[in-house]
Amino acid sequence: METDETQTNVKRRGILKASAIAVAGLGIASLKLKAFSKSDDKITTPTGEWRSTTCQGCTSWCSVQVHVENGRATKVRGNPDSKVNLGSCCPRSHFSLQQVYDPDRLKSPMKRTNPKKGRNEDPGYVPISWDEALNTIADKIMDLRNNNETHKYLLMRGRYSYMRDIIYDRMTKIIGSPNNISHSAICAEAEKFGPFYTEGLWDYRQYDVLNSNYVLLWGADPLAANRQVSYYNSVWGDVIDRATVAVVDPRLSSSAAKADEWMPIKPGQDGALAVAMAHVILTEGLWYKDFVGNFDENSPIKNFEKGKPIPEEFATADTKGTTFNEKYTSGLIKWWNLELKDKTPEWAARKTGLSAEQIKKVAIGFGKAAPHAICWMGGGPAMQVRGSYASMAVHALNGLVGSVDNVGGTLKANKEYTGKFPSPDDFMDEIAKAGKKHKKIDNRGTAAFPSLKKGKPGSGVVTNNAADGILSENPNEIKVAIGYMNNFAFSCPQPERWEKALSKIPFLVDITTHASESTWFADIVLPSTHHMFEKWGYVKSHANGYRHVTLLEPVIKPLWDVKMDETEVPWLLAEKLAQKGFDNLLNHYKTYKDPETGKAPTNEKEFALYSLKYATQKLWDPAQYQAGDRFSGWQEFAKKGVWNSAPYPYKKRWGNMKTKTHQFEFYSETLKVALEKHADKYSTSVDDILDMCKYQAKGEMAFIPHYEEPFFWGKEGAFPFALVDYKSRLNREGRSANCSWYQELKDTDPGDEAYSDVAKFNPLDAKKIGINNGDKIKLISKTGSLECTAKLWEGVRPGTIAKCYGQGHWAYGKIASKVYGKAPRGGNNNDVIPADYDRLSGATAFYGTARVKVQKI
Amino acid sequence: MEDLKLTTSRRNFLKSSGIGIIATTVASVAPEAKGSPSSNNSLKGKNIGMVIDLQRCTGCGGCVIGCKIENNVQEGFQWARNVSKTTGKFPNVAHEIVPTLCNHCENAPCVKICPTKAMHKGDGGITKHNSQACIGCKACIGACPYKVISYNDREVHSFWNNDNPLINGCTSSAKTIVNKTGGTKVPYYNSSKEGTSGGAGVRYKGIVEKCTFCDHRIKDGKLPACVNVCPANARIVGDLNDPKSEVSMLISKYRPTRLKEHLGTKPKVFYIKDNNPGSYKNTKGKI
């Protein structure tokens, strides 16, 4: 039996003398507990209570409540107090019960006993104490510090809350490394590229669907996956009553199955459809005049005609002037002249495989609905090798119809008032400052990785390229790495690169709830709390014209001695480092004081709570009230679990956008500055940079939304099918395959089968190559292969294979893997997707990139 | 939303303040619109039925999983289920989802055939099953045209009986988790299910089981789990005997369909509207 001893002094009174008994010792004057400790932050609850927390199964980040019965979680529901998800929650959140109580969860820190690392090397894990685990890690970090090589430390982040900066930013900086690598670029960075270089918004949008008359989904499937799935599920019945819904997707998605119009486009051709729609909207005169403006009344040219360029200035006998007077936009005529004038629906029909008639019909319908018309971009059109320009083209349509920041249109996130953690600057010593100056391991900002996040070259992460950086020791080797809730050896395309990279790192730590594929290569593994049930944290999310800040709360007591990844673990590590003579990190963390009492944290538990209260103070402290929901104090906020913003202020950004011109840019001056800055850094031309990065644009084309041919790995002859990868409505960040409910309900993804992982073929294709339902098959691409089951389905475009991401775990528990550590259940799509990038945004390419051939097994 | 009594009192309040019209408007947008099987704890004289709005249903599976959790239904059994079908040829394809459950037929073949009255009609017209009276003869399974009754031919929740860890010393086992949480058979065991159906919070080998319309919840004025968890508000429940209930009004407004109506079972689950209400080009067609 292990025990902790804590002592709580009870007020002494003169009449009480300390007892004389030696062992029992202290009598009643001083309460001394051994089997127990007194807790002020009481976590456990009386029977049957709904307690608020947050579901991070996907990035919808719904506020939810857990029903707790005798300390046991028994049910989940949406938090009725959220104005974002409105008390509803999608099926994912229920699965969390099988995650938190998964028998395959780690209950103890463990260490590797097999010094050899590799896919076929069983790590031989044995349990160890937290003390031993933390001491080992701290020793390794001290070695780096003692040898002035702290830049060889790497922190990898997967799913996070906004407590992230404690471990991701502050800890990395104070140790002294530039290398904190997030997963963002395998999430959706390219999807933010278009909105940023048109309207200055590097973020996901929210969509005012209940006020919209036309909703056009581009590879987005809001009824199944990302973002705010719960909210959109709850209102979709009304949306399809009032709006026309069209879906651009090569496969019949959940949303396409309920749409007016399914546009099964050829993979990678989204840009062609977008520019052709712009062409139609302009030639039909359907642009939104109150936003875009109009031809000058004296201009001899008064409309857009196919094939005809338009001079920007005009001069007649009487007068001269600007042909087209733009109101809140910039560069429309340049865009028309450079790109749009010849991009007819007929031209696009040849590229996209859609009929010219359908393209025209949708474009006109969309234009007529202006300004209450939404182009909703998902990852599909953007997360491609040349996706940045498609991302711009799709989003530019929102500019044409004036739906940006408008009623029934596409909105940014409302303002919220959470605060930053204390600055680390005073705690970074000379070693840390020197270490931080080194280049990052993902090669961002090198000539071929411009990564132009928010207009700054080299500021966005290139997650998947970090594996190559580690393998080639470019810019340097990595000696010590910590990953938390990330599983790059599964979630990144060409994961075998990560298997090698992680094997190469001499000392790897994984902080995780479950032993995953990445864990397989770790030296020390730390068991993490489950975010939804056992952790303090907060996240932000927006939909329905509101933003909420929702708390992650420990609603049940963990069954095992697990620690919170973003707060408790770094604190405990800081304590160890301090014991070994390096106390900067601990001293920094001690500045995160409880706003209520002014007390500095003295242990990891206090630290977790104080840091959260610190960051969210403006939301709950009545003395610091800003806007939105109002609370009497921390207690009330924690009980409700969610703060809602003020309602959305429409049109506030018209003429005030964060672009170079402050207008919505059809010719992106903002991108021009960023690209030229990057080219200058390497003393070369923008053309040269784009060429290096696999784009086709030359000259001025580089700065406008335009069509680029898709870049596929594999020729159509040798690899006849384009792979259509997509995300399951049941995926909890790729970690739910170990829930039996996931396998049992897999057929809720249209076309999929329960307890199976199917690649879906159009029956015409299947007949051609002799494939039948249920055949065991192998998909082979230029970079890898996977095994799965064949399914014939009409909801797939001929020439493509649609397969859902999520299965194919070879080391993730007893259900997800056929044989843990050896054989996967189903196949991992990433095994056939080549590691390639949309280099302007840094995003990994998942779509319109991989071609495969099929073999029967 | 969890507590129906609130809903009812709200409506009464609105009525009594003489603005009944607003009450119906509220009901059509607020989550409370899921209907009300009972304003007090008694189901006597009521006839509980359900309307499923296929347009609202997104096929997400929330009802399936919510039901399993509420009723401690073991892996592989689904009292609520989504039946899906893809029809047409590319690119004109429809994917249709029909959420199902026990139809609680007025004229229930399973009740008629049961030799021990284990399958019986309870208050509110609910088709109930008494685990203790069931002899596992499976006659009801053969009689049910909707295939919504399951037979326990093995130990239930056997997954959670496993005592082997994945990684020795580092992970636990299913059995330990159940013990440690204090759950029964499963860690997330819902004890409130024990209130009815012969007290079987979890069923056991040798008997049948099926949807009971969450009789343990509606007796307390709470919505059935599948209704409560539906993120799309596609399931609406209420008293078919009350012409003013939401279900009665929806049934009058739309022409509902029921499954296998021709068999004369008189199912009490009604489907309205369509999975895909999509528009098409105005036409008279041609010969």
Add this chain to the structure above:
Amino acid sequence: MTINTVSLMEKRSDSYRLLSECFYPPDEKFLSEFNSTKKRSAGLCSQIANAAPPINELNLLQLDHAKLFIGPYKMLAPPYGSVYLENRQKLMDNSTIDVMTRYEQEGLNLNLKDAPDHISAELEFMYFLICQEAEASINFNLENVEIYKVKQQEFWNAHLSLWVFEFAKKIEKHANSEFYKKLGLLTKVFFSSEVEYFNS
């Protein structure tokens, strides 16, 4: 209502605390404290201390402790309430949940890496309740005095009283060492006095 004397509360709480300590696996510190206190202590403590073996017999004591209370085969005197209360060898069930609920109501976290109905936890919990009673009486908070007296009575009725005697009997019967034999006996003796206390 009566207010207990400080000395009575002190005696009871010390005894609970002491007994709780005695069921942990013995180590060097444990034994040396007993050995050093043989002469100085009084009452229950001195009686237990007098049965404590010299330090060099620690391993024998550890062996006996393991056999009685840990396993690896059959525990000869299982130290878990539920084993006795539920009449079967299942470690977590309703009585355990009840124990946990009571701990939680007091805002106590169980540090003991063992089941909540372990004898050491239940004894220390009683010690805690008596301390609360004592503190309330020092502060003349009569309401709390009553509350904590009732809590003791309830916990005694629902748990300890139902199994400690059978448990003590098993220790007496199966222990090899004088120390644990004596511990079994003294446990019985102490709880007999508790029966009197609660009945009065």
